[in-house]
Amino acid sequence: VDAREVHPPLAVADAYSAIAMPGETRPDAPTIVSVDPRLQVMKSQQRPKQLRIVSSTGERRMYLLKGREDQRQDERVMQLFHFVNEYLAKGDEGGLTLHRFAVVPLSHQAGLIEWVxxxxxxxxxxxEHRGGNADPKLTHPERDILNDILHSYADYDRLTIAQKVDTFATLVDCTDCTDFRRWMRLGARNAEAYIASRRAYADSLAT
Incomplete structure (x- = not known):
């Protein structure tokens, strides 16, 4: 996607000279020099865009431009993690921290997320664990199960929260939920590496 065709001012570098880089709050924070007008469209459901921004220090940072979602909720989660990290730093938790990244709501339906x-x-x-580019019926057996479960529904996106929860619970009961654990175990060089990876995962944002 070429953003200049959607919004020509993106090509004007002077338009950003006084705007701090997304996620920066320091008084001496670097400012935006330019925005790469070429956006890569990702393959996930909401089709977010990968955006590159060049700062006044010459650094090129990547962000995820997401629409159709209220990023203010994610911003609040990052703020909560900040306070949790302050609490952990004062305790005896052995240096545990929650990984944080910048979330910049642009409106109630769009925002920027720092690329991790x-x-x-x-x-x-x-x-990858199930065979990479193998037959989708082998790598995604849940799809057939989900289609059978949803056969009586016209559109999954229109289901109520209760119906979605019930569908998810049924799907979990019908499938093996050990893929991620086995992937971590098989990818580890030895038992110590597996324990270290499991600990790192437990300490990460994913939990």
Missing amino acids: PDAPTFGSVIR
Whole structure:
């Protein structure tokens, strides 16, 4: 996607000279120099866009531009994690911290999320564990089960919260929920590495 075709001012560098980089709150924070007008559309359900911004220090940062979601809730979660980290720093938890990243709501329906490198999705982990590009019927057996469960529903997105929870619970009962655990165990060099990975995961934002 070329953002200049959607909003031509994106190509005007002077438009950003007084705007701090997304997520920065310091008085001497670097400002935006330019925004790469070429946006990569991701394959997930909401089709978020990968956005690159160049700062006044020459650093090129990546963000996820998400629409159709209220990012203010995610922003509040990051603020909560900040207070949790302050509490953990005062205790005897052995240096535990929750990983935080910048969340910048632009409106009640769109926002920027700081790009976290080397962070695979649960979907990619499961696909890798089950055989990568193998037959989807082998790597995604839940799809057939889900289709059978939803056969009486016209549109999953229109289900009530209670119906979605019931569908999820039924799907969990019908499938093996050990993929992620086995992926971590098989990918570890030894028992110590597995324990370290499990500890890192438990300490991460994913929990």
